[in-house]
Amino acid sequence: MYRRKKNFNTIIRYLLATAGAVLMIFPFLFMVSNAFKANVYVIEYPPKLIPDNPSIENFISAWTSNNFQLYFLNSALVALVATVGTVLFAAFTAYAFARFEFKGKEILFGLMLIVLMIPDMISIIPRFYLARSLDLRNSLWGLILFYIASGITGNTFFLRGFFESLPKELEEAMTIDGANPFEIFFRLAIPLSKPALATVGIFSFLGNWDEYVWALTIIDKPAKRTLPIAIYSFQGQHGTEWGLVFAAMIIALIPVLIIFISLQRYFAGGITSGAFKG
Secondary structure, three states, rough: OOOHHHHHHHHHHHHHHHHHHHHHHHHHHHHHHHHOOOOOHHOOOOOOOOOOOOHHHHHHHHHHOOOHHHHHHHHHHHHHHHHHOOOOHHHHHHHHHHHHOOOOOOHHHHHHHHHOOOOHHHHHHHHHHHHHHOOOOOOHHHHHHHHHHHHHHHHHHHHHHHHHHHHHHHHHHHOOOOOOOOOOOOHHHHHHHHHHHHHHHHHHHHHHHOOHHHHHHHOHHHHHHHHHHHHHHHHHHEEEEEEEHHHOOOOHHHHHHHHHHHHHHHHHHHHHHHHHHO
C-alpha cells in the first residue's frame, strides 16, 4: 500500500513537472515557429508549430535592416564591459565585507541592503539628472557606469556569503608566506570562487543585455541605441511584422545562450553556494 502511494505521488510530480515545462516552453516554440514563416502566415489560425515552408528570410531582413548590426554591437560592448565591471567591483566589495573588520561595517552593509530594496523606477529621475550633469547622456558609458553601479549591491550580498565560507586557514598560510591582501584575493579567493563569480556574471550579463528603460531614458541618438530599443522599433517602422520581430528576438537570444552554455558547469555550484553557505 505504501509503495503504491509512493509510486502514485511520483507520477503526479512528473505530470506536474511536465505540464509546467510545456507551459514555459510553448511560448518560445511559438516564437521560433513564427520566425521561420512568411509574414502572411504569422499568427495564423489554427496555429502551426511546424511551418509548411520554413524560411530564414526574416532573420536576414532583421539582421540587415534598421541598423540592427550596429545596435547588436552596442549591446555587446555595453553588456560585456558592464558585466566585467560589476563582477570585479562586487567581488572587491564582498571580500572586504567578508574578511576585513572596520568601524560601521554592518551598518554600511545594512544600508546597501536598503538600497537593494528600492525599486529602480523610483531612482530613475535622480539618475537621469546625475547622468546629464556628468555629460553621460547619449553615451554608452552612461549605460555602462550605471549598470555597474546598480548591479554591485545585490551581487555583493550574494558573494559575501560565498567568501565567508572559504577556509581562513588558506589565507593565513599565504599571509605567513608573505602574501599581501591583493595577492590573497587574486591568487586564492578568485580561483576558489569561480562558481559564484560565473553565476553573478550570467545574471549580470542577462540583465545588462535585456535592459530597456534606462537605455530608452538617456539615449536619443540612433547610433547609440542598444538591441532592446532596436527590437521595439521594428514594430513601428515595419508595421509590426511579427515574423521580423520574432527573428530579431531569437538573434538577441544567441549571445545569452552562448554565455550560459560556456559557464553552465559553474552555474549550479554557484547557485548552491550562494543559497547555503551565506
